[in-house]
Amino acid sequence: MIGIIMFFTALFMLLIGFPVAFTFGAVSVFFGIVAGIVEIYTYADASMGITAIITDGFAEGMYMFDFMPHRIWSIMNNTILMAVPMFIFMGIVLQKTGLAERLLESMGFLFGEIRGGVAISTVLVGSLLAASTGVVGASVVAMGVISLPVMLKYKYNTELATGTICASGTLGQIIPPSIVLIILGDVFQVPVGDLFKAAIWPGLTLVAAYILFILVVAFIRKDMAPAIPADPSRGRKSKQVVRALIDIIPSLTLIILVLGSIFAGIATPTESSAVGCLGAIVLSFMYRSFSFSMVKAAALESVKITSMVFAILIGATAFSMVFTYTGGDELVEHFMMSLPGDEKWGFIIFTMIAILILGFFIDFVEISYIIVPILVPIAANLDINPVWFAILIAMNLQTSFLTPPFGFSLFYLKGVVPATVRTMQIYRGVLPFIAIQIIVLGLLAVFPEFFGINPSL
Template sequence: MGLDWLGPLMFAGALVLLSFGYPVAFSLGGVAIIFGIIGVSVGAFNPILMNAMPQRIFTIMSNYTLLAIPYFIFLGSMLEKTGIAERLLETMGILFGRLRGGLALAVVIVGALLAASTGVVAATVVAMGLISLPIMLRYGYDQKLATGVIAASGTLGQIIPPSVVLVVLGDQLGVPIGDLFIGSLIPGLLMSGAFALYVITIAFIQPNIAPALPSQVREIGGKALTMRVIQVMIPPLLLIALVLGSIFFGVATPTEAGAVGSLGAIALAMVNRQLSWSALRQVCDATLRISSMVIMILIGSTAFSLVFRGLHGDRFMFDLLSNLPGGRVGFLLVNMLVVFILGFFIDFFEIAFIIIPIFAPVAEALGLDLLWYGVILGANLQTSFLTPPFGFALFYLRGVAPPEVKTEDIYRGAIPFIILQLFVLLLIIIFPSLVTFLPSLSS
């Protein structure tokens, strides 16, 4: 009993290293080694337990579900690097350009479409920041509205399937990823719809901050516009429908659908004559970098969790969290607050691999629906990624925004969308059927 403090101290040590900016995988692995030695030295840790480490690592490498991650990253990178996403945004801008706030509305729709094809927040925010922000500023959009809608739409990749976040959460929670995708569809559409409704409303109330495009820009002729829609919009939409439809109707697993989507993205790039060795090399490089980072973090977190369990830290945390005042409500409040705050400082991969294994057993013991629990975690992470002063989406946008755009404008522009996200999050917490309705139909 006197050594039960080692588990919480191990967790605190990992957070300290992360706060100093050390790589996550090495922070977790290093803390595991240090506390493993300490535990063995004081007799709190049985060294035989470390024999399980190779088997755990091989289990990770043979995890078929995690193969979906590189496929979806490849798919999104291919759409971005070959200019398909850029032309899609331009075409949407022309279609909605005659409306006040039309460009911002196009950003929301394309953000949702890119989320449905990639699930990667950084790629979506950077791509739309580079493509749409200069255009919106050129035609008189308010800087706060322009930056806010781009950052918010970029975070839709956290909740709209096939989100990489949901793939990882499903793996950690032991929930079928297909069901998690289906369950997140209505919340994702609610989030997108709330953003679009806000853009339309604010443009109506304050037309000067979101003007319509000049007629000479949006009028390209009916025939030319029709051909552009057919060539630029229809193929990506069909690809997204193919990927998501095959998952929703049980024709393919998320991994198989991701593989088909990757081939489809290559075919689209080839048809558009944008497929080159240079583009393919950049796409493969981005896929390799992100996938390798995920696997290294997963290996480090596996070592961490093994030692953490050996020191009975999991039992300590379970007893603490399951006996919070308020039962389920108290647990959810603490859970949501911890994940929200950690989302300021560390990426969702680290949160999923470190925090979720601690919270998930408690959620299950309290009788929470893990499918619903996974979706509200994804929505919560989406909100934290947008919240000043540390939201990742804001940093991504700051990195590609023109010098005349102030950081203060980016922060202030995000606030209305944060309120909308919190409102939708509250809705799906109060009404779990928003998550569970569609999966119940498909089962």
């Protein structure tokens, strides 16, 4: 039971605001010592004093941490994880080139003359940015700054506008190249390229579902998403189409270079991330926004984000080691195997609900490195395809960016919206999109073959 108590202690500390990496490390050391003392006490004879039990237990508990340098060394030598800082750098450079601004302005006027057109263009641009950058924060902030004022100006419903922006910004979690898919590829020990391929159709289905929802709302409630009158100052419609294509083609080219090289087997995800970084620099030259100060700022921001991810990974490694040492993984596996009904579906339903609930409170990185490693061996025992299971988890983790009260996309957007937009309006706006994500997640679980995924090994 020590491992289970340790898990809930760490969860409680995260909920009250302790730093993630330090929480995992401190809890691991404390409960590792407790486990050592308990073990020595269990096998101690009557002549052994309490001081000796505590001293020997302390030494026994700390002994397991002798292996931490080897684990950290293996993490730092993991070539899959090398793609994380490079994709982050690529996304930040593209954000600073003004790519999002150009895409949103062109496509907003392109689709603006139909009801819900600006919201639809926001979803489409969100999917393009997701496939170009994979960085959620950059997409949400960019669209919040550019797209939201346009929608509010033309009397869009505030809840619909904010919900569309938050949901579109989180598409970077499921549409490749996605940081969460790279992390899950490392946790599941499956090729990241396989996860990228498997995520394409679920991601596009989500985009289509968002657009369908916007069209239905705009048809039923015409005042929620009115059409934007044509702007004569932008020239003929054909000229607007050409301008939009000029803005779209560079990002599409980058997507083809990055994802195409992976799917064609020409490059690994790590190698393609280097191609993406080079492509982002080339685009900065094209948009005349290149400067060494921009590259330095992007590099520093990438280092900060990457350091956060790796610090959490190291803390999570210690946590996982102690959790296994105390037998917590066996207890969880026994519980999962004893769920009522079919073992496989009972396990999947329970894990999806648990991850969805945890996503209300903690970040996807913590879930990926703490919860998922506990589930991987159980899924293997049930002959569940790790690629399918990883995509289910990725889709579920995407929802965590939207769920109140701690969804990161909600905070990103709140930081850039006008003061007239209240937090509760953002919360209400994302609820329909959360429901859509859960529906698509259910379809992916029940009909994986429809998405081109085999659910069994």
